[in-house]
Amino acid sequence: IDKLTGSVIGRPKSATFRTADVVGLDTLAHVANGVRESGVEANDFNNVFSLPEYIQKMVDNNWLGSKSQQGFYKKVKNAEGKSEIHGLNLNTMEYELQGKSSFPTLELTKNIDKPIDRFKVLIGGKDKAGELYRKSLGALFAYVSHKVPEISDEVYKIDDAMRAGFGWENGPFEIWDAVGVQKGTELAKEAGYEVSDWVKNVETFYKVNDEGQSIFFDKNSGNYSNIPGQEAFIILDNIRKNKTLWSNSGSAIQDLGDGIINFEIRSKMNSLGGEVLDGLNRAIDLAEKEYDGLVIGNQGANFSVGANLAMILMMAIEQDWDDLNMAIAYFQKSMMRVRYSSIPVVVAPHGMTLGGGCEMTMHADKVVAAAETYIGLVETGVGVIPGGGGTKEFALRTSREFHSDDVKNNRLRDAFMNIAMGKVATSAYEAYDMGILENHKDIVVVNKNTQILEAKKVAKLMADQGYTQPIEQKVKVLGKDALGMFYVGTDQMLTGKFISAHDKLIADKLANVLVGGNLSEPTVVTEQYLLNLERETFLQLCGERKTLERIQYMLQNGKPLRN
Structure with a gap:
């Protein structure tokens, strides 16, 4: 059950x-x-x-x-x-x-990402699972129909209560719409219940009006009414039909109005593969030519779980190093386009925003984050370092904080520990403390439903105020002096059996990138210098057997292997 x-x-x-x-x-x-x-x-x-x-x-x-x-x-x-x-x-x-x-019915839904889209399949199951869904949903539909108007006159309020109070992704009337009002009524009858008489007048509980707002069937009037507060939301599902400018298998571009477009990641688990990066570059091209700004946001369960690990594993096993090098370089170039395009780019992370999703966020002009955002660079858990600009970005941000009388190694150590330990901020507010979000430019919204609209407003404001395309920055790296500190620390961790030998290898290579390589003294380098070093290190680690074991274990079990 x-x-x-x-x-x-x-x-x-x-x-x-x-x-x-x-x-x-x-x-x-x-x-x-x-x-x-x-x-x-x-x-x-x-x-x-x-x-x-x-x-x-x-x-x-x-x-x-x-x-x-x-x-x-x-x-x-x-x-x-x-x-x-x-x-x-x-x-x-x-x-x-x-x-x-194990249930055959569940196997039929494996490739359906959204739970709301699974119900039609689940109620058709021929096994005990299908029987359970038919009986339980039939009883649910009958029950909620009789709670109007006892609990509320409006169906959307009951759905809101179940989402907010019980953590349901979709309320009962939304689920009823998903299987069909007539079908749901039949399920109730088969389960031994009758739905309330008012449902007989309903074609569908919810519709989308011409403005892309959800409207609901009002039992009292017998017509459809606006859901209050919808003007504060942009619901991508509602505008997808009329406002989609372009799409491929993993992404889409929508026109949000007022000169702002949205790039939506729609791959499985919102992972970042080639089709998503192609879409991102197309969105930036389109925004630079015809629009004023770009929002990168979606309304899935998570913003992005990071890079496509299966693709990386396949290339590494086949030792297709040239293609893997090109794939990483393409990812890096795409992140740098997010940073240095001629239009403002606002990223709207929420839920799990890991690895590449975090790197995309860190390269935005501004971030409008949902309060409930779990964000971090977790690549060490699969045996590599952040290779899409995340390591470079922490080195850059840390170098901005260097002062003449400061103990610079301590600031760099904090960045190193965040990456080496795969630390994930458990909220957007904690992401400020970790240096992933920046106080001077990034904002947090508590209501995730308002996030896309808020991001659009920020992008529009930046454009209206006269956005200036930024220029590539220089980075001060510390070289051998700081590298020695990190090597001593990882030696002690290994000796104390806090980390494995492979953990030490990853940490040492990470440190080498953060300090700019084996330089004899502190030096000012370009971002591209660090990106090249980052990519070279990523490739080296992909050649390690224990890294491949970690990637494979993560793909199979959904959790890291500490080998």
């Missing part, structure tokens, strides 16, 4: 039973009983809120979930002393190690 009711349908990973453990079974019982007892109408679904016997037994046994260390799940030590998660067998009421579940 938890596999079927979690992230696959746009709900929290804790899904159903794990969520009950986190909240507490006693709380679950109180809430369910309270809802059941307060129901007065025939359609209050009171039977749904009647607790099964096993929940009452769990409450009596004080198996309340996380607060009592056991509920539907329990952490136990196996014979080898390692922790395992055991699940409660509801027939025997004993805990046991659960095997992995």
Whole structure:
């Protein structure tokens, strides 16, 4: 059940039973009983809120979930002393190690990125998963239809409540629209419920008007009404049909109006491959010729998880070094175009903004970040250093802070530690402290829904004030003196068994780039000098067997290998 009711349908990973453990079974019982007892109408679904016997037994046994260390799940030590998660067998009421579940219906949705697009496939499943989706969604649709007007007169308010309060990516009426109003009504009937009479007049709960704003079916008037506050949003899904100027398999360009265009990354997990970089360069070309500014933003779950690792692994295994070198150089050139184009470029990161996504953000003229942004350079976790200008950019930013009487090595050490440890800021505000966002130019918005519009306003303002194309900067690097400090530090870390030999190799090569290579004294160099050094180091590390092991492990398991 938890596999079927979690992230696959746009709900929290804790899904159903794990969520009950986190909240507490006693709380679950109180809430369910309270809802059941307060129901007065025939359609209050009171039977749904009647607790099964096993929940009452769990409450009596004080198996309340996380607060009592056991509920539907329990952490136990196996014979080898390692922790395992055991699940409660509801027939025997004993805990046991659960095997992995597999459903053919889920396999059909693997290539569908957005949860909202999966529902049509899920309800057609021929296995138990399909049966669960049909029954649960049918009951859900019937239930929410009868909560209008009891809970709210407007369907969008119920959807807003489920998104904000329960972490659903899509509200119940949005999901109903996704499967079709008539189909949803049929599912409710098959599940043994009837939807409310007002739904019979509905063709669809939501539409998009000519201005690209969402409108909803108003039960009271029988017509469609505007959702208040929509004027503060730009919803890319709504403008995609009429405002898309160009698209390929991984990206698209939309006209936001007022002379500003948007570049949207739309690849799987918003990874940055060749098709995305081609789109980015096309967007900059178009903005420089015909528009006033460019926003780089999307409204997916994450801004970008970074470069296309599968492509890098394939090239490295085949030892196709020339093509890999060209691919990295193209990435670097694209980031430098973000920095040095003739029009203002505003990047709007949110969610996971890792590796290349972070590098793109750091090269923007300005950043309009969502408060909930997890951003950082995480390349050491896959055995390489940031190769798209991230290492260069930290060296550049650190050199700006050098003062004549300052202990310069300490400032450089902070940048080194952020990259070497793959540190990720857990919010946009922490990104200021790490030097990824800059106080003098970058801003944070709390409401992610307003982010694209806010970024557009910033780009427009910069253009109206007379944007001047920047010139490439010089970077002061410290050379051998600082390099010795880093080598001593990594030696001590290795001796103390805090890092592996491969970690040390990566860290030493990273340090070499940050200090500008094996220079005899502090020297002023160009950005391109550091980019060349960065790219050469990236390629060297791709030739290491343990780096390839790390990349492969990340692709297979979604987490870093510390070999």
